[in-house]
Amino acid sequence: MKMFCPECGSTDKEMVGDVCIDCFLKEFQMLELPKRIEVQICSHCNSKLEEGKWSDEFIPEEEIIFRALERNVEVADEVTDENVSLEIKQIKGTIATCGVEIVGKVHGTEIEESHETEVKILKTVCPTCSKVQSGYYESVIQFRADKREIKSEEYDKADEIVERTLIKQSKKDKLAYCPQIARLKEGRDYYIGSLKSGKKVAEALTEEFGGVIKESPRLISEDKSTGKGLYRIWISVRIPEFEVGDFVKYEEKIMKVTSIGKSSVVGEDISTNKKHNIPMKNMEDIELVKRSSEVETTTIISKSPSIIQILDPSDYSAVDLEMKEEFTDYNIGDEIKLIKIDNYIYLID
Numbered sequence: 001m002k003m004f005c006p007e008c009g010s011t012d013k014e015m016v017g018d019v020c021i022d023c024f025l026k027e028f029q030m031l032e033l034p035k036r037i038e039v040q041i042c043s044h045c046n047s048k049l050e051e052g053k054w055s056d057e058f059i060p061e062e063e064i065i066f067r068a069l070e071r072n073v074e075v076a077d078e079v080t081d082e083n084v085s086l087e088i089k090q091i092k093g094t095i096a097t098c099g100v101e102i103v104g105k106v107h108g109t110e111i112e113e114s115h116e117t118e119v120k121i122l123k124t125v126c127p128t129c130s131k132v133q134s135g136y137y138e139s140v141i142q143f144r145a146d147k148r149e150i151k152s153e154e155y156d157k158a159d160e161i162v163e164r165t166l167i168k169q170s171k172k173d174k175l176a177y178c179p180q181i182a183r184l185k186e187g188r189d190y191y192i193g194s195l196k197s198g199k200k201v202a203e204a205l206t207e208e209f210g211g212v213i214k215e216s217p218r219l220i221s222e223d224k225s226t227g228k229g230l231y232r233i234w235i236s237v238r239i240p241e242f243e244v245g246d247f248v249k250y251e252e253k254i255m256k257v258t259s260i261g262k263s264s265v266v267g268e269d270i271s272t273n274k275k276h277n278i279p280m281k282n283m284e285d286i287e288l289v290k291r292s293s294e295v296e297t298t299t300i301i302s303k304s305p306s307i308i309q310i311l312d313p314s315d316y317s318a319v320d321l322e323m324k325e326e327f328t329d330y331n332i333g334d335e336i337k338l339i340k341i342d343n344y345i346y347l348i349d
Contacts (some may be wrong), residue, residue: 014107021107028084030102030113032074037119039068042126044133045174054126062088065096065119072117077203094121098223105200127338128174135179137191139186139233143205144187146241154239156186158205162190165204167195195233203237203262210260211239211284240265240283247339250278250285254341256348270339270346273326288342300334310336312345319345 002013005020013020040049041064048055048064050071061066069086082104090097096119103112125133143150143158150158162178169176175193182189192198202213217231242248246257248267255267255276265278265286278286301318302309308327312319326349330336337348 006272016107021109025052025109025111026112028076028078028106030076030079030104030106030111031084031100031115032055032076033069033100033115033117035117037068037072037117038122039064039119040122040124042129044125044129047126047128049124049126054128056338059123061091064093064121065098068119069100069117073100075102075104076106078106081105089116089329094123095119096121117303130177132177132179133191135191136175137179137193137232138175139192139235140197141190141192141198141201142187142234143190143204144236146211146238146240147288148241150187150239154209157208158188161204162201165201166197168190173197178262198233198235202237205237205239206280207262209237209239210262210265210280210283211237212280213237238283240286242286242288243292246288247290247292249287249289250276250282254289270348290339295337295339297337298333300330300332300336303330305330307318308347310345310347313315313338314340321345321347 003015005013005015005023007019007023010020010022013022015021016024022076041047041061042054046058046061046064048059048067056147065088066086073084074081075084079102082102085101088096088103089099098117098119099114100117101112103110105111122186123219143163146153158182166176166178173194173196176197177193178190179193180191181193190201192201206213214236216234216236218232218234220232240260242257244257244260247270248255248257249265253269253276254271255269257265257267258275259266261280263280265280265283266275267278268275296313298310298313300308300310304324306323307320308323308330309318311317324347327336327347339346339348
C-alpha cells in the first residue's frame with residue numbers, strides 16, 4: 001500500500017513523517033533566531049554579561065555582536081553539513097541589523113535559508129567598574145619607617161613604585177588602582193582597589209627599601225545575604241631605621257650596611273671586613289649605632305709596619321691604632337676616614 005501525502009496528495013515522493021519531503025521542506029525551518037537580541041556591555045571597560053557573569057576581557061563591539069549571534073543561532077537536528085554565515089549589515093547607534101544565512105542538507109536535499117535580526121547593545125556599568133567609580137578599595141598599604149622620618153626622595157621613589165606596580169597589575173586585575181593616597185606625618189597610606197594588587201605593591205616596596213610586612217584585617221561590615229564578615233586588609237610596610245652606608249650592631253658585631261634587600265641586610269664587619277647576611281625578619285635586633293653622615297676625617301701623623309697614628313678629631317690627641325693591610329698605602333699627612341663608636345675609633349677605607 002502506497003503512502004500518500006495528506007497535504008498534496010502525492011504518492012510517489014519520499015515521506016518524512018506523515019507528509020512528503022516537499023511539503024515537509026515548505027514548513028521546515030533550518031534554524032531558529034530571535035528577531036531581537038539584547039546584549040549588556042560595560043560602557044567603561046567593554047566587558048560583556050553572559051549567563052549572569054561578566055567577562056574580564058576587552059572585546060571590540062563588532063566581536064560582541066558576532067558572539068551574540070552565534071549564541072542565539074539554533075540549528076535544527078535534521079540539518080547536516082551545515083554552513084552558517086553571519087553578517088553585520090548596518091550599525092545605527094546601539095542597534096545592529098544583522099543577517100544570518102545557512103546552507104545545509106535536510107534528508108539529502110540541499111537547501112539554504114536567510115534570516116534577519118537586530119542586536120541591541122545595552123550600555124551599563126559592570127560591578128568592577130562600579131567599584132572603581134565609587135573609590136572602592138580592599139587594602140591599605142601603610143608605608144612607614146622604623147624610628148625615623150621618611151625622606152622626601154624615599155616618598156618620591158615609593159610613589160613611583162606604587163604607580164609602576166599597579167600599571168603592570170592592571171593587565172590582569174581591573175581593581176589594580178589607587179583611589180586615594182593619605183599623606184600623613186608618619187608616612188603614606190596607599191589605598192589599593194584589590195587585595196591581590198595591594199600585596200604586590202607591598203612586595204615591590206620591600207624589594208626596593210627592605211623592611212617587614214605585616215597584615216591586619218579589619219571588619220568593616222557584614223554581608224546580610226551570607227552572614228559573613230566583610231574585611232579590608234591593612235598592610236604595614238615598615239622600612240628599616242638604617243640605610244646603606246650606615247653602621248649597625250648585630251650579634252655584638254659592628255657592621256657597615258652595604259646593601260638592603262627584600263629578605264636580608266648585608267653588612268661588612270668593620271673589624272674583620274667579613275660580610276654577613278642578616279635576615280630581614282630580624283630587623284628589630286639590628287641596632288643603628290652611627291649614620292653615614294657621622295663619618296669623620298682626620299690626618300695620619302705617624303705610621304710603622306704595625307701601628308698607624310692619627311689625630312682624634314674631637315680633641316686632637318694622638319691615637320695609636322693597629323695597622324691593617326688596607327691602610328698600608330697611606331702616608332703621613334694623608335687624610336683618612338674614621339667612625340667613633342662606644343669611644344672606640346674605627347678607620348674606614
